[in-house]
Amino acid sequence: MDKMTQKLHDFLLQQVNEMAQEWLDSREIEENSVYSADASPEVTEYLREQNHYFTRTIVQVLKEGSFKNLSGWAQEIATKRACSGNPLYQSIRHFKTFRFIFLNRIEVFVDLHQSNITQRDILLWNKILNEAFDQMIELFTRYYGEVAEAQAYSQKMLISELSTPVISISDTVGVVPLIGQIDDYKSNDFAEKIMLQAKDLELSCLIIDLSGVPSIDTMMTNELFQVVNMLELLGIDTTITGIRPEIALTAVQLGIDFSKIRTYGKLKDAVSNLLHKR
Template sequence: MPLYEIIGQFKIFRHIFCSRIETFTQETELEVTLQDVCQWNQHFHATFDDMIERLSEEYDRVTLSQLNAQREMIQELSAPVIPVSKEIGILPLIGEIDTYRAKIILESVLEQASRLRLTHLFIDISGVPVVDTMVAYQLFKVVDSAKLLGIETIISGIRPEIAQTVVKLGIDFSKVNTEHSLAKSFRKKRISYL
C-alpha cells in the first residue's frame, strides 16, 4: 500500500476522533472544559504525529532496503558468468561501468567463477562503450584475482577506439591476454563452439 494512502487513513481517523470528542462533550453529564478538550486534542495529535513519523521512517527503511536489494540483483545480473563447458566460462560485459558496478563485477565474477570451478574465463568487453583508467584498473583486478584462483583469463572485444583510449591513457595491457573477438579467443585456446 502506498505511504500516502496509509497517511490518508490517519487523516480519516483524526476526523472521526474529533467528531467523537465533540459528541462526547455534548452528551456527557461530566463537566468538560475547553482546556480539557485542548489537552485531549494535543495529546491525540502528538501521538498520531509520532505514529506517522515512525511509520514513515520504517516505510523509508524498508523501501531503501528493497531498492538496494534490487540494485544489487540488477548489478549481479549485469555481470553473469556463463558456463560454456565444465571448466570454461564467458563474462559478457555490456553498458557503462561505474565504480559501484566495477566493485560488484569483481566480487560477483570471482564468486561465480570459483563456484563453477572454472579454469578459463573469457571476458568480452565489446559491449562496454568506454574504457577509462578506472575500468581498466578493475579489469586488471579481476584478471589478477582470477589468476590467484587458478583461472586463466582472456579479454576480448577491444574496439579500435577503446585501444586508442587505452594507449593515450598510458594503460599497460601487455600482461593481459587479449584477443580481438570472443571467437578468436576460443580458437586460440582450441575450444570448439557452435
C-alpha cells in the same frame, strides 16, 4: 482581482473546450507517441481531459495570484508521460504549441474590450500567465526527470540482482559479457561476483568480452585489469575480447602490460580456440 481581470478569467474558462480542440487538431503523426494525431478516440479524450484540467489550473492563477496549485497537475502528468516512455521533448513541444493557442485567446479578449483595457492590464496578464506556463514546464520537467531517474535506477538494480556475471560454456571455460557502460558495474560488487563465481564453477579460463562496451574511463580500466590480476592469483587465466581502440589507448596510458593477457578481436574466435585446445 479587478473587474477586467475577472472578465478575462471568465472568458478563458469559457474557451476551454475550443482551445483544447484547437490543440488536438494541431497534432501530427508521431510514432509511438501519446500525442500522435492518429491516436485512438480513447487516448484523444484522455488528452482532452488533461488539457481541460491544465487550462483551468493556469487560469486559476489569475484569480488567486498564486502558483501553488501548479504542482499537482505537473506531477501527475509528468509521471504518466515518463512511465509511458514518451520523450520529454515531445511534451515540451506541445506545451509551446498550447501556450501560443492560449495567448491568442487573450488577444481576442483584448480586441473585444479595447476601450476598457489599459496597457498596464495587458502587461500584467502577460507576466502572470507566461510565468504560470514557465513554472508548469519547469515543474513538469523536474518531476519527469525524477521518475525517469528512478526507473533507470530500478532497472539497473534489477539487472544487478537477476544477472549472473559468469556464463559457463564448458567445464573449464566461462564468459563474462559486459554490456552498456562499465560505470554501471561500479556499485554492484562486480569484481567480487566474478571471482566467486569463477571459483565456484572451477574454471581455469575466463573470457571477459568488452565488445558491448561503448566507452570506459581510466578508473574502470584500471579496476578491470586488477580483476585480471586477482583471477591470476586464483589460478584462472584471463582472455579479453572485443577491446576497442579507446580502451586499448587508456590501458597503454596506464602502463598496463598486455603481454600476460591473451586477447582476441572477436568473442567467437576466443571461444573456438579455447574450447578446441581444451
